[in-house]
Amino acid sequence: KQEVTQIPAALSVPEGENLVLNCSFTDSAIYNLQWFRQDPGKGLTSLLLIQSSQREQTSGRLNASLDKSSGRSTLYIAASQPGDSATYLCAVEAAGNKLTFGGGTRVLVKP
Amino acid sequence: EAQVTQNPRYLITVTGKKLTVTCSQNMNHEYMSWYRQDPGLGLRQIYYSMNVEVTDKGDVPEGYKVSRKEKRNFPLILESPSPNQTSLYFCASSFWGGSDEQYFGPGTRLTVT
Numbered sequence: 001k002q003e004v005t006q007i008p009a010a011l012s013v014p015e016g017e018n019l020v021l022n023c024s025f026t027d028s029a030i031y032n033l034q035w036f037r038q039d040p041g042k043g044l045t046s047l048l049l050i051q052s053s054q055r056e057q058t059s060g061r062l063n064a065s066l067d068k069s070s071g072r073s074t075l076y077i078a079a080s081q082p083g084d085s086a087t088y089l090c091a092v093e094a095a096g097n098k099l100t101f102g103g104g105t106r107v108l109v110k111p
Numbered sequence: 112e113a114q115v116t117q118n119p120r121y122l123i124t125v126t127g128k129k130l131t132v133t134c135s136q137n138m139n140h141e142y143m144s145w146y147r148q149d150p151g152l153g154l155r156q157i158y159y160s161m162n163v164e165v166t167d168k169g170d171v172p173e174g175y176k177v178s179r180k181e182k183r184n185f186p187l188i189l190e191s192p193s194p195n196q197t198s199l200y201f202c203a204s205s206f207w208g209g210s211d212e213q214y215f216g217p218g219t220r221l222t223v224t
Binding site: 031032034036041042043044045046049051089091093097098099100101102103104 | 115142144146151152153154155156159161169170201203208209210211212213214215216217218
């Protein structure tokens with residue numbers, strides 16, 4: 001059974017510092033991996049989607065890498081801002097269109 | 112505006128009283144799914160649907176029913192709610208399935224007493 005882990009569960013950084021968020025998964029037979037952002041009391045917003053054949057995806061200040069063989073993905077957020085404060089979740093798709101989510105990393109960017 | 116809507120957003124009910132949480136999307140997506148989010152357990156998939164009249168179980172389907180009679184709607188039905196179904200529920204949709212960008216609704220916070 002696929003298990004997805006995100007460590008740390010919470011992270012606090014000063015504004016301007018780069019953020020590094022980790023995601024690990026136990027079964028490397030995935031189709032893709034997605035990173036989401038969740039603000040308090042709201043739904044999830046998709047940030048980046050990496051197909052299994054890709055090594056990374058970039059969008060603005062966000063960069064996500066994927067290493068299937070080691071079961072890891074990393075989300076980098078450059079030059080963090082207070083508006084980046086949120087919970088970040090990763091999810092992997094294995095067989096059958098099922099997504100398995102990690103527990104999330106709660107990020108606080110202090111001004 | 113492209114969106115996934117859920118109703119109600121908040122619901123307090125009693126054990127055994129049947130309820131339905133509606134989900135609707137206006138993006139002509141084929142794939143829709145339901146999740147529940149619980150502290151310490153994260154997001155877990157309840158049911159998903161690849162197309163009209165096609166539904167399948169996720170990881171935690173017990174106690175829930177779904178139907179997909181129209182492409183845009185995917186209601187979640189709790190025939191006899193119990194306190195362990197107190198949770199935050201999210202509906203999501205995408206064009207083709209789990210490999211596509213997922214669009215989430217705003218969530219429904221359900222409390223069963």
